Amino acid sequence: MLPPDLPTPLALLIVSLTVTAIVALRYVLSSGLFALATERMRPGLYAGRSAQITREIRWSLLSAAIYGAPAGIVLWGWQHRGWTQITADFAALPVWYHPLSVLIYLFVQDTCFYWSHRWMHNPRLFRIAHAVHHESRPPTAWTAMSFHPIEALTGAVVVPVLVFFVPINIAMLGLVLTIATVMGVTNHMGWEIFPRWLVHSSLGNWLITASHHERHHEEYKCNYGLYFRVWDRLCGTDKGLSRRIVAEAGHLGKAAAS
Template sequence: MFWAVAISALAMSAIVALRYWASSGFFAWVTERRMPGRYGALKPQIRREMGWSLVSALVYGVPAGIVAWGWEERGWTRIYEDIGAYPLWYLPVSLVIYLFLHDTWFYWTHRAMHDPRLFRRMHAVHHASRPPTAWAAMSFHPSEALTGAIVIPVLVFLVPIHIAVLGLVLAIMTLMGVTNHMGWEMFPRRLVHSRLGGWLITASHHQRHHEHYLCNYGLYFRFWDRLCGTDKGLSDKLTEQTG
């Protein structure tokens, strides 16, 4: 059993690493096409981001691999494959539940890591990216990576979710993690400044966090930032670039 679990963990780590290279590499390429030379002076920083991200991929892969093995071999989780196991309306509801709970966990742990004592030990690695690039989405100290790696593995034991919806959660997590760090706003101004955009986190919102640190802690939604008074709006630099 040990070796089966270990192989599953290594396989998931490899998948996370490949997902990182594919997603970050694609958006880095898009950035170069849209803004030639933007990352030109940041090559040493990008190499550091890549190194830390590969360590993070290993950290993320271990709990994911254990859960994947437990689901396939022991039926431990509440992941289901039969589309008829729950009403169809539950599919989008489960998506929102997972995103909201993930966002809640991220907000509070992220905010805690800006305490000076934890910042130096855990979060300084991520903020060493000045400015962040598309390669920085997983550039974490291992202790910070662990706080992010356990969220979805814990939720699949608690909240039922169809395997396809789980895949969508992971895709959204990857997409927003990368695009919110690439240093420019890919979404049009009419969305970013719309009523809907006022509740969603895009690069313009997260960039302000990297500029001012003690604000804009959320991952997907601005709900907790607004409720707790930590929402300081959008980066002036990035909103000027929206279409």
């Protein structure tokens, strides 16, 4: 807790820098963990790509500051001014509402991401901003936050705005951020970490994993979603799964069974 007599601008600066450090550490730990898993499960997949990974880490650490600043301001506002709809009291909201709140946040994130992402593929905006992310071809476990500042800003404001309007328990908000982190990294690893029975199931047909998002990095003009394939299907931009990843997963599955 910050001293109550600390000037507001200084308090906001301290909180924003602290949250930026947390976001950066979260990125390094999560991407590093899945990069290690890649090295063990798919040896050599990232071979010869040290320059790409260095670039991804550099852009991602800049993105951490862009994500951290508004999040820090919101955190300070919640603790010191009661500005937001965040609550630490689990009983303050109905039990049935807790999972619903997570789905609301994920769906709104997914909706904002789909349309801003598709907008970023306008040729002029692509050259200015989104090309940074697509320099990672194919992506790696370090790609998830590798954004130009303009693109990072479009994603950084969604949850901080939502908490002013949609009630959520702090633990459920933590779950939303955890899902965002895990899915962001695993969708970019260049191989499918989730089992084939899930990816090719009725549920999997509506979820985005590496098999789906990789195709976006292969062809650009398709598969714009973040978590769900709802908007891609409604708007006719869903082109299915990456043939390379599906073929590799099938080959490895056969090898394991033999």
